[in-house]
Amino acid sequence: MNPTGATHSPASAPAVAGQAAAIPFRQDSAVSxxxxxxxxxxxxxxxxxxxxxxxxxxxxxxxxxxxGGRRIEPGGNMAKLAVMERRAISRKTVIYRISDGEQEYLLVESSASIGLARSGKHA
Missing domain, CATH: 1.20.5 (Single alpha-helices involved in coiled-coils or other helix-helix interfaces)
Incomplete structure (x- = not known):
């Protein structure tokens, strides 16, 4: 017996919880x-x-x-570039002879890398 005079038994606690209204499940879909x-x-x-x-x-x-792109100005030095010759050395390697109007360059392109060198000739 507690100080108020009421007795609580462990069996009466679930009965009180069962009397409360249950939360209803959502009837419509979550997202229509x-x-x-x-x-x-x-x-x-x-x-x-x-x-x-x-x-x-x-x-x-x-x-x-x-x-990383560079803008090419009209009438600038880049307008003078010309591929003079193209030679395939193998399936994956190509050599280009390029002229800029003053110098000639050799450009070697392969699947692994690219290399550029002056050819020593003046255009």
Whole structure:
């Protein structure tokens, strides 16, 4: 017996818990088809916006710093480059004779590496 005079038995505790209302299970699906379609459309719009921004940034030259590409100025020295001759040494190795208007260079391209050397000839 406790100080209030009521007696508690271990058998009466589950009866009290069983009288409380149970939490009902969710009857509808977690994600409906229109919600999933809306998320898919939103993801596609974000992807298209990112692609458009990347395309514009590349065209505007904003990415040249990270892409490693060099812009060629019209009428600059790069406009004078010409491949004079191309020889295949093997299936995976090719030698190019290149002229820039003043000097000639030999460019050796293989599957392993690329090498460039002056040929000693003046164009």
């Amino acid at each position: 088809l229109p919600e999933a379609g809306g998320m898919l459309v939103a993801a596609l719009l974000l992807l298209a916006a990112f692609y458009g921004l990347a395309w514009y940034a590349r065209r505007a030259g904003w990415l040249d710093r990270w892409m």
